[in-house]
Amino acid sequence: MRIEVSRRQMPSRAFAYLSPAIALALTMVLGAVVFMALGKSPTAALYSYFIEPLTETWSLHELLIKATPLILISVGLSVCYLSNNWNIGAEGQYLMGAVAGSAIPVLMPEFQSFITLPLMLLLAMAGGAAYAAIPAFLKTRFNTNEILTSLMLVYVAQLFVDWLVRGPWRNPQGFSFPGTITFNDYALLPEIFPASGRANFGILFALVAALLVWLMLRKTMKGFEIRVLGQNPRAGRFAGFSAAKMTFFAFLLSGALAGLAGIIEVAGAVQHLNEKLSAGYGFAAIIVVFLGRLNPAGAVVAGLVLALTYLGGEAAQISLQISDKSARVFQGMLLFLVLASDTLIHYRIRFVTSGAAAQEAN
Amino acid sequence: MGMFEAILLTVFAAATPLLLAAIGELVTERSGVLNLGVEGMMIMGAVAGFAFAQITGNPYLGALGGMVAGALFSLLFAFLAITLVTNQVATGLALTILGLGLSGLWGEAFIGVPGVKLTPIVIPLLSDIPLIGRLFFAQDILFYVSIALVFAVSWFLFKTKAGLILRSVGDSHGSAHALGINVARVRYLAVMFGGACAGLGGAHLSLVYTTQWIENMTAGRGWIALALVVFASWRPLRILLGAYLFGAITILQLHIQALNLSDLEFLPAPIYGLMSVLKSIPSQFLSSLPYLATIVVLVLISRNRRLTLINTPAMLGQGFVPDR
Amino acid sequence: MTGGSAATLLEVRGLTKIFGSLKANDSLDLKIGKGEIHALLGENGAGKSTLVKMLYGSLQPSSGEILWKGEPTVIRNPSTARTLGIGMVFQHFSLFESLTVADNIVLSLGAGHTLEQVARDAERLSAEYGLPLKADSHIGDLSVGERQRVEIVRCLLQDPELIILDEPTSVLTPQEAENLFVTLKRLRDEGRSILYISHRLEEVKVMCDRATILRHGRVVGECDPRQETAASLASLMVGSDVAEVRRKAADRAAGEVLLDIRGASLPPATPFSIALKDISMQVRAGEIVGIAGVAGNGQSELFNLVSGEVASRADAISMRGEAIGNLGINERRRKGAAFVPEERLGHGAVPGMTLTDNLLLARHASDTVAFQRLGRLGVIWSDMVTQATKRICDEMDVRKSAENPVASALSGGNLQKFIMGRELDRQPAVLIVNQPTWGVDAGAASRIRQALIDLAASGSAVLVISQDLDEIFEVCDRILVMHDGRIAEAGSAAEATREKIGLLMGGAHTERVADNATETGEGAHAH
Numbered sequence A: 001m002r003i004e005v006s007r008r009q010m011p012s013r014a015f016a017y018l019s020p021a022i023a024l025a026l027t028m029v030l031g032a033v034v035f036m037a038l039g040k041s042p043t044a045a046l047y048s049y050f051i052e053p054l055t056e057t058w059s060l061h062e063l064l065i066k067a068t069p070l071i072l073i074s075v076g077l078s079v080c081y082l083s084n085n086w087n088i089g090a091e092g093q094y095l096m097g098a099v100a101g102s103a104i105p106v107l108m109p110e111f112q113s114f115i116t117l118p119l120m121l122l123l124a125m126a127g128g129a130a131y132a133a134i135p136a137f138l139k140t141r142f143n144t145n146e147i148l149t150s151l152m153l154v155y156v157a158q159l160f161v162d163w164l165v166r167g168p169w170r171n172p173q174g175f176s177f178p179g180t181i182t183f184n185d186y187a188l189l190p191e192i193f194p195a196s197g198r199a200n201f202g203i204l205f206a207l208v209a210a211l212l213v214w215l216m217l218r219k220t221m222k223g224f225e226i227r228v229l230g231q232n233p234r235a236g237r238f239a240g241f242s243a244a245k246m247t248f249f250a251f252l253l254s255g256a257l258a259g260l261a262g263i264i265e266v267a268g269a270v271q272h273l274n275e276k277l278s279a280g281y282g283f284a285a286i287i288v289v290f291l292g293r294l295n296p297a298g299a300v301v302a303g304l305v306l307a308l309t310y311l312g313g314e315a316a317q318i319s320l321q322i323s324d325k326s327a328r329v330f331q332g333m334l335l336f337l338v339l340a341s342d343t344l345i346h347y348r349i350r351f352v353t354s355g356a357a358a359q360e361a362n
Numbered sequence B: 001m002g003m004f005e006a007i008l009l010t011v012f013a014a015a016t017p018l019l020l021a022a023i024g025e026l027v028t029e030r031s032g033v034l035n036l037g038v039e040g041m042m043i044m045g046a047v048a049g050f051a052f053a054q055i056t057g058n059p060y061l062g063a064l065g066g067m068v069a070g071a072l073f074s075l076l077f078a079f080l081a082i083t084l085v086t087n088q089v090a091t092g093l094a095l096t097i098l099g100l101g102l103s104g105l106w107g108e109a110f111i112g113v114p115g116v117k118l119t120p121i122v123i124p125l126l127s128d129i130p131l132i133g134r135l136f137f138a139q140d141i142l143f144y145v146s147i148a149l150v151f152a153v154s155w156f157l158f159k160t161k162a163g164l165i166l167r168s169v170g171d172s173h174g175s176a177h178a179l180g181i182n183v184a185r186v187r188y189l190a191v192m193f194g195g196a197c198a199g200l201g202g203a204h205l206s207l208v209y210t211t212q213w214i215e216n217m218t219a220g221r222g223w224i225a226l227a228l229v230v231f232a233s234w235r236p237l238r239i240l241l242g243a244y245l246f247g248a249i250t251i252l253q254l255h256i257q258a259l260n261l262s263d264l265e266f267l268p269a270p271i272y273g274l275m276s277v278l279k280s281i282p283s284q285f286l287s288s289l290p291y292l293a294t295i296v297v298l299v300l301i302s303r304n305r306r307l308t309l310i311n312t313p314a315m316l317g318q319g320f321v322p323d324r
Numbered sequence C: 001m002t003g004g005s006a007a008t009l010l011e012v013r014g015l016t017k018i019f020g021s022l023k024a025n026d027s028l029d030l031k032i033g034k035g036e037i038h039a040l041l042g043e044n045g046a047g048k049s050t051l052v053k054m055l056y057g058s059l060q061p062s063s064g065e066i067l068w069k070g071e072p073t074v075i076r077n078p079s080t081a082r083t084l085g086i087g088m089v090f091q092h093f094s095l096f097e098s099l100t101v102a103d104n105i106v107l108s109l110g111a112g113h114t115l116e117q118v119a120r121d122a123e124r125l126s127a128e129y130g131l132p133l134k135a136d137s138h139i140g141d142l143s144v145g146e147r148q149r150v151e152i153v154r155c156l157l158q159d160p161e162l163i164i165l166d167e168p169t170s171v172l173t174p175q176e177a178e179n180l181f182v183t184l185k186r187l188r189d190e191g192r193s194i195l196y197i198s199h200r201l202e203e204v205k206v207m208c209d210r211a212t213i214l215r216h217g218r219v220v221g222e223c224d225p226r227q228e229t230a231a232s233l234a235s236l237m238v239g240s241d242v243a244e245v246r247r248k249a250a251d252r253a254a255g256e257v258l259l260d261i262r263g264a265s266l267p268p269a270t271p272f273s274i275a276l277k278d279i280s281m282q283v284r285a286g287e288i289v290g291i292a293g294v295a296g297n298g299q300s301e302l303f304n305l306v307s308g309e310v311a312s313r314a315d316a317i318s319m320r321g322e323a324i325g326n327l328g329i330n331e332r333r334r335k336g337a338a339f340v341p342e343e344r345l346g347h348g349a350v351p352g353m354t355l356t357d358n359l360l361l362a363r364h365a366s367d368t369v370a371f372q373r374l375g376r377l378g379v380i381w382s383d384m385v386t387q388a389t390k391r392i393c394d395e396m397d398v399r400k401s402a403e404n405p406v407a408s409a410l411s412g413g414n415l416q417k418f419i420m421g422r423e424l425d426r427q428p429a430v431l432i433v434n435q436p437t438w439g440v441d442a443g444a445a446s447r448i449r450q451a452l453i454d455l456a457a458s459g460s461a462v463l464v465i466s467q468d469l470d471e472i473f474e475v476c477d478r479i480l481v482m483h484d485g486r487i488a489e490a491g492s493a494a495e496a497t498r499e500k501i502g503l504l505m506g507g508a509h510t511e512r513v514a515d516n517a518t519e520t521g522e523g524a525h526a527h
Helices: A012-035 A042-050 A056-082 A090-107 A117-141 A144-165 A202-219 A222-230 A233-238 A243-270 A280-293 A296-320 A326-346 A354-359 B003-030 B038-056 B059-083 B088-110 B132-137 B139-161 B161-171 B173-178 B182-207 B222-231 B236-258 B271-279 B283-287 B289-302 B304-313 C048-055 C080-082 C103-106 C115-128 C144-156 C174-189 C199-208 C230-240 C298-309 C331-335 C355-363 C382-396 C412-424 C443-457 C469-475 C498-506 C510-526
Strands: A002-007 A347-352 C008-019 C023-035 C037-041 C064-066 C069-071 C086-089 C162-166 C193-198 C211-214 C218-223 C257-266 C276-282 C288-292 C318-319 C338-341 C431-432 C461-465 C479-483 C486-492
Touching: A012 A042, A012 A280, A012 A296, A012 A326, A012 B003, A012 B236, A012 C230, A042 A056, A042 A296, A042 A347, A042 C338, A056 A090, A056 A202, A056 A243, A056 A280, A056 A296, A090 A117, A090 A280, A117 A144, A117 A243, A117 B289, A144 A347, A144 B222, A144 B283, A144 B289, A202 A222, A202 A296, A222 A233, A233 A243, A233 C355, A243 A280, A280 A296, A280 B088, A296 C461, A326 A347, A326 B088, A347 C174, B003 B038, B003 B139, B003 B161, B003 B182, B003 B222, B003 B236, B038 B059, B038 B088, B038 B182, B038 B222, B059 B182, B088 B304, B139 B161, B139 B182, B139 B236, B161 B173, B161 B182, B161 C080, B173 B182, B182 B222, B222 B236, B222 B283, B236 B283, B236 B289, B236 C211, B283 B289, B283 C288, B289 B304, C008 C048, C023 C037, C023 C048, C023 C064, C023 C193, C023 C211, C037 C048, C037 C174, C037 C199, C037 C230, C037 C382, C048 C162, C048 C193, C080 C086, C086 C144, C103 C115, C103 C144, C103 C211, C103 C230, C115 C144, C144 C174, C174 C193, C174 C199, C174 C382, C174 C498, C193 C199, C199 C230, C211 C230, C211 C486, C218 C230, C257 C298, C257 C431, C257 C461, C276 C298, C276 C461, C276 C486, C288 C443, C288 C469, C288 C498, C298 C338, C298 C431, C355 C382, C355 C412, C382 C412, C412 C431, C412 C443, C431 C443, C443 C461, C443 C469, C461 C469, C461 C486, C479 C498
Parallel strands: C037 C193, C037 C211, C086 C162, C162 C193, C288 C461, C288 C479, C338 C431, C431 C461
Antiparallel strands: A002 A347, C008 C023, C008 C064, C064 C069, C211 C218, C257 C276, C257 C318, C479 C486
16 A cells, blocks of 8 residues: 655645644554553553643643743744754753853842843843854855754753852752742742642733734734744745744744743743753744744644643653653654644645555546 | 873764764765754663663673664654655654653653663773774774774665666656655664664663763764764765864864863973963863864865765655655 | 548547536547657647646546557556657656756666666767767756657657657757757658647648647537748637737837836846846837847846846946846836746735735825825725726736636636736836737737737837747847847847848857847937
8 A cells, every 4th residue: 555645736724633633643542552561551650640730729830831932932933943943952942041140140149020030031041142143144244054054052051050059059058959038039930829739920021922923923014924934934034034034033032032931931930040950942832833834823822732741741640651762652643743733734645455456546 | 091092092982973873964965855853863872871771781782772762763764754755854853852752751750870880891802902902902892893884885775786776866856756666664673783883872872982871961963973974975985084083173172171271281381371372262162163064074075066066866855755 | 530541649528627617628539640750730728738648658548548559548647658659749847957867767666777878878879960068067057959859869869660759949049949840750761650749830831731720618610730831820729810910011100118127137036046147138118128038048037137136336237227137026116027937826916916916016105195005004095906907907807716816727828917917007108028929819919919019119128038939039029039148139130130140149159149139229229
């Protein structure tokens, strides 16, 4: 049997909505197979993965905490990928944003005011954007592949954070643990409902960012410019759009949002900067982007789904002794299946049996 | 064995996995397919290589297992990118993410388990040649394979009809299709060759370079291999140069980190001074050298737009759907 | 049905090819005799390419059969076709730019050919047929005409009995085409058959022994083209009478110079592009100036320079007396210029975007007030864009299957009408068009040409870049020729001859002819 694809005249609207659902369903089926292979009951495993985290309030709070950086980063990355700028170094921009924002409470612990937190957020966005400007500059000035440079900078950022929290920024009272001092109260993001869980106002930033970028993409010339340059740079030049300026715009925007995500994580849930900050959100956000079909509104839903896999991994480890590494397998499978399902939007797929080769073109 | 020779030996060991992964990716890219999943295929090769060596007790079967695992894993990418015409950049990333996840899950049982080492094959007589004997003729089999592969790939690409067909598909899949060349088949084979090489490179890490399983042990080597292909302007022999350059950078920074200043007091003052300055650099900065060097090298190569335009396979990264 | 006594080499019976709901070929019958040059005539989209691809094994028929020397044969793929003795000279997509001539030829041959031997044979054969070639040159460095020689030599090396040529002269100068005809006649005299695909009636009349005419996927006639007139062939091909382009016979008074290019030069942007050398020309109000030339001689580069997609010195280009050479494309649009590039899909329009989006593509800056709201926020006023799109589609009679389809869903002719209408809708003072009717059906082509003439008549300056000499003679007042990045004057449309233009296109005597041409050109101006 052979698989033959042919281009559709018009992209299918139905599959544009269906494909993420198909991918999610297939992931669950494959996941069940993996759990069976590990000798676990697939129904129990899927339950603890996808249902159990939703049954308790504190856990819903955790879901929002995990979803916040995923949504923020993926909203920025959507703009990058739509405009054909392959920033895969969001993890590094997230770290550098966290570092830049943390500079205030770490270096000036006495500076305690109502503008401390807003300043930290702004500084974090500037830090993330500045770090993202490096691959943008190298791409526009020297024609250097942004995929490789932005990724290399992730490793550099991880090592830089490691040096900071073990070296100059280490908490002198922290025994031998790497990490900065705990931030003062003015430098912490307030929680929304402290009574029921830890979720902080970061999720609101994520939702507002998603809404604004959605409006930009949907309604404005800037959004049009992003789509044109992404699909067809030459037609973009004909329209008078500058691909180089767009590269900077996309990288700076996504870098700023990743940086914001970084400081929200530090000033929210963790409350100090440590070497474990790099949790792979920058890479998981890539999955969110595609699951959300490069649409900020989709990214909100997809961000929650991905956050669920993180929590589900932990839940499954506790209740079923399945390694939490299974979460990353889930995430990888999900991206694969999303990409495969997206083919249905632009192509018709037919299965051709080899026996019918002679009349195959009927 | 002098210190200099010892350092060179470790440089060779660090270069071999890069060389293997890069030469495979070069063939893949020459067919017009950009597979960013090298990191994922390498790590699958590393864990599979370790696992098969454990199960069979034979490191050669381990290496073979790593190679097969890399090739099979690359099939996932090939099916999406070639048959389903998905975006190659995104699909390659997916392969890397999935590979890192799967290897982590599979390798959990191997953490802390001592590995089976692929021992050097000492070639009699030749290995006794002063200076170069030990370097070139007392190495593990993967070293010999990696060097042979570079020359074999060069010969294949530029001296055989099959190589010409592969290059033609990378230059214009439409023309190749019009001539009756099966574009998809050529690309499947090229991707699988790349996967096998990356798997072998990964197996080298877990069977020679460290002889144990560590999660994420590839540490970006797959990405550096991708950069090496650009550095080499898609020419096999230049990969050799690039891989050894990066091997040297990786090793030198490790040696500086491990330097014991009290052993060096015999050196003349200026050199000793330089060494103590290097030694005072925090280890994290030294560790980031290979990544920074990758960026520098990419900038130097790609700033010459004309050169890159001529050498880049014209179809790189573009899917092919035969039209009417 | 079978004209002449020649034995039949290839016969096609009831051949049908269906794509989805479209019958690209509808039970075709065709017979090609041994040693004849058989023309396959038809408009774009008539089904010629589909038929040819089935004969060469790139496509499989939905039904019907192919008989080779009387035997029913399944041509599974191109290599089966080559083994049978069918060779093909493609119009597009068949050479590898980064490979050498010899590499390209080896790729099309079966096993057992060494590169050295193929290189020797190719050079010998090319010398023998008057198609000079060097086996070690890279395709990327060759001109379009030379590339075609590679295709032909590649085909001849397989010693084919049937040679299929797809629109071979569309890329050649008239002189090059003459040489090709000599080669083809010689091949016929050797006993080979030739299937010659074209929509150029004159050359079919001169060259071919028989003709089969396709329309809408069906055979609508078979004839001896030597017995027909161009007009009778055309009406068979097109079906109905195509509106003749009307232009006023009276000389228009030359208006003021609206577009003025002085000494513009441009280094090549990529290794495969052409440098522009000291380009100077003027286009006056009410005038259509045509630039003839073989593709790949700097036409696209010139277009990019004039459109502002590539910047130059400020005073290299002026529009209505104002230096604009350093301005971007949108600033030039705001000053009254409009541009229609050669490539419809991928330059003039984004294939995957709808018509309304593609309207915005070219008009967002020149019509900011009409299409955008809320100032700097730049919110798209979609109602207005939709209205304008509808207006343009009505005006230019754009046929589409949905209210607002994506550009790639339109046929070539309809998309070109839309793109042309998008620019004409603004009443531009200066219009620059590259290949206005390339690959467009006759009805759309005549409409587009009429629109160009009407625009000039209303007082605009129009610059038409075209490979199609017939089109140039049909619409232009004055003719320039482009060769190797230079421009030469050929004089007014009334004075210029095909021979002279052909020589200039070939660049054979650029200096001498150019000198004469400038004199006559100036004479015409003074007149």
